[in-house]
Amino acid sequence: MDIIVALKQVPDVGAGIAINDEGTDLARDRLGFVTNPFDEWALEEALLLKDMTDGWVTVVSLDDPGIDHALYRALALGADHAVKLVGTGPAWIDSHRRAGIMASWIREQLYDLILSGVQAPDDLDGQLPALLAAGLGHPFASVVVAVEVTETGLIATQEFGGGRVGRIELALPAVLGIQGSLRDPRYVSDMRIRLASMGGGIEEVRSDGETGVPTAGSGLSVRRVFTPEASRRAVMLPASPHEAADAILGLLRERGLIA
Amino acid sequence: MNHDVLVLAEAAGDSFIDPTFELLGRARDLATAWGGRVLALVLGPSPDPSMLNADVVLTVSHPKLDAYTPEAHARAAQHVVAELDPKLVLLANTTEGMDLGAALSLWCQRPLVAYAVDVRAEDDAIVATSQLFGGRLLAEVALEGDRGICAVVGGSFPPARVPTRPPVVEVVAPPVSLDGVTTVPRGMPPGEDEDIDITKAPMLVAIGRGLKSQDNVAVAQALAEALGASLSGTSQVCDLGWLPRTRHVGKSGVKVRPRAYLSFGISGAPEHLEGIRESELIIACNTDEAAPIFDAAQYGTTADAIELLRALTSRVQQR
Structure with a gap:
């Protein structure tokens, strides 16, 4: 099975939020970037399917900050080919434009399946997988937590609210938004990533010009971004497990939840 | 011009999910502000539509809609939205909402706001506030043009009141595009439904x-x-x-x-x-x-x- 995995870098807000001077976006020049965590699950699912079907995995991305490391890492993990679509202009690209640029490259490829993370922390104008599928005209599913290969296609398990799940069989090519995989994303050492980078191996493709596919934007204009007002904070109990346990039992007793 | 607000109702068992009722509540406020109607769209088998506080409940029936598949439901939703051209489509930011919101946005050429926690009318404009980065950041966005789609996070609005009079139910003929749907529902994974509640x-x-x-x-x-x-x-x-x-x-x-x-x-x-x-x-x-x-x-x-x-x-x- 030939699988394309769409990867994306997102601002790392783990250490704190920084907003630009205009108040309309994160201060992306002041933040580090990491691979969208859901894309890591998508890559893991792709590598599992590759093992199962003797397949081929291509990772593709736009020219996001820090993407070279992410692509080399994917190669070190077992991806067969890495493609970077360059010439896409500004650093931040909304999901609609991203899907349009990717779709115009994907259309020229041979593939059975496209995987991507079900969502990203900053996809204000919707999630990439369904946008890609709608643009390419393929069957699709979001929030996929398991994939089984069948004779004619694959069965995806979709998770819904209320603990409901459903299985659907999709004809190929199809697009799946991956929420989780049965295995944690695998680990690879820095040494192996360095080795992968020394081999080169990222194919750069200019995404403007020759394909000429119009890539309409999201049609959204951001007036301002802001951090939500801090809601009530918990009363902190001791950090010692034994003292915390005593305090918690006290709270449960007060409420008559334990004798 | 059409000022209707259409809510994509999401059925679960013999009722609808909570966000459907919440969206209908806000849809009423917005439709009143714009001078339009509240429409509820039910794709496939419908629980009792009289639960829905809408002016009109639109139903679409087709064998391909009997169980949920993104492909069939997206095609049916596109058909209805293209036909009726409501000003605003509200859907829940659920799995179904993720599937259908993006497809509707692209196929119907409408801006889409995901993760909305507020949607309001500013004169004729649609303005939404969305959660980004897992709720650590909020973004206030205006939708360009006079048509849009908002995928709203559950719990953002109080639910609509129970309707005092039943809505008009209109049956919409299914689009022929449903005949070409290839995705097939395969039921629940084994053993998932036997557990404590x-x-x-x-x-x-x-x-x-x-x-x-x-x-x-x-x-x-x-x-x-x-x-x-x-x-x-x-x-x-x-x-x-x-x-x-x-x-x-x-x-x-x-x-x-x-x-x-x-x-x-x-x-x-x-x-x-x-x-x-x-x-x-x-x-x-x-x-x-x-x-x-x-x-x-x-x-x-x-x-x-x-x-x-x-x-x-x-x-x-x-x-």
Whole structure:
């Protein structure tokens, strides 16, 4: 099975939020970037399917900050080919434009399946997988937590609210938004990533010009971004497990939840 | 020009999901402001449509819509939205909402706002506030043009009142595009529907990835048994197979209202917090003092989760 995995870098807000001077976006020049965590699950699912079907995995991305490391890492993990679509202009690209640029490259490829993370922390104008599928005209599913290969296609398990799940069989090519995989994303050492980078191996493709596919934007204009007002904070109990346990039992007793 | 607000109703069993009623409530405010009607769209078999506080309930029936598939439901939704051209389409930011919102946006050439927690009318304009970065950032956005789609996070609006008069039900002929749908529903995974109902448990012990290893699930289970509580967890631990999916608490899992919710190794993503907000008492254990779970909890500790679980279990057992 030939699988394309769409990867994306997102601002790392783990250490704190920084907003630009205009108040309309994160201060992306002041933040580090990491691979969208859901894309890591998508890559893991792709590598599992590759093992199962003797397949081929291509990772593709736009020219996001820090993407070279992410692509080399994917190669070190077992991806067969890495493609970077360059010439896409500004650093931040909304999901609609991203899907349009990717779709115009994907259309020229041979593939059975496209995987991507079900969502990203900053996809204000919707999630990439369904946008890609709608643009390419393929069957699709979001929030996929398991994939089984069948004779004619694959069965995806979709998770819904209320603990409901459903299985659907999709004809190929199809697009799946991956929420989780049965295995944690695998680990690879820095040494192996360095080795992968020394081999080169990222194919750069200019995404403007020759394909000429119009890539309409999201049609959204951001007036301002802001951090939500801090809601009530918990009363902190001791950090010692034994003292915390005593305090918690006290709270449960007060409420008559334990004798 | 058409000023209607269309709510994509999402059926679950013999009713609709909570967000459907919440969207209808806000749809009424918006339709009043714009001078349009509230339309509810039900794709496939419909629970009792008289529950829906809408002016018109539109139904579409077709064998391909009998069970949910993204492909069939997206094509049917596109057909109705293109035909009726409502000013605004509201859908829940659920799995179905993610599937259909993006497809509608592209096929009907309308801007889409995801993760909305507020949608309002500013004269003729549609303005929304959205959650980004797991709720750590909010963005106020205006939709360009006079047509749009908003995917709204559950719990953002109070539910619509129960209708005093039944809505008009209109049957919409299914589009021929449904005949070309190739996706086939294959039912539920085996063994998923036989488990306890955690929404009925008075006390819940909940676990997240912070427990680090599946082997530690037994440590949490021991406390749950000692307390007479049920064990539940985040979407991630259910995805990893540490717990059955029926134990998933959160927006895409179940919402719980126990008398006490004891969480261990859960950081508190909005997905999860949405499912626990109505708990009477929340006590959270997480080593990261800045974890969002401490904004939802009344009491917290940064103790090591495993050590705390063991300390609690032995104390409860010794009572």
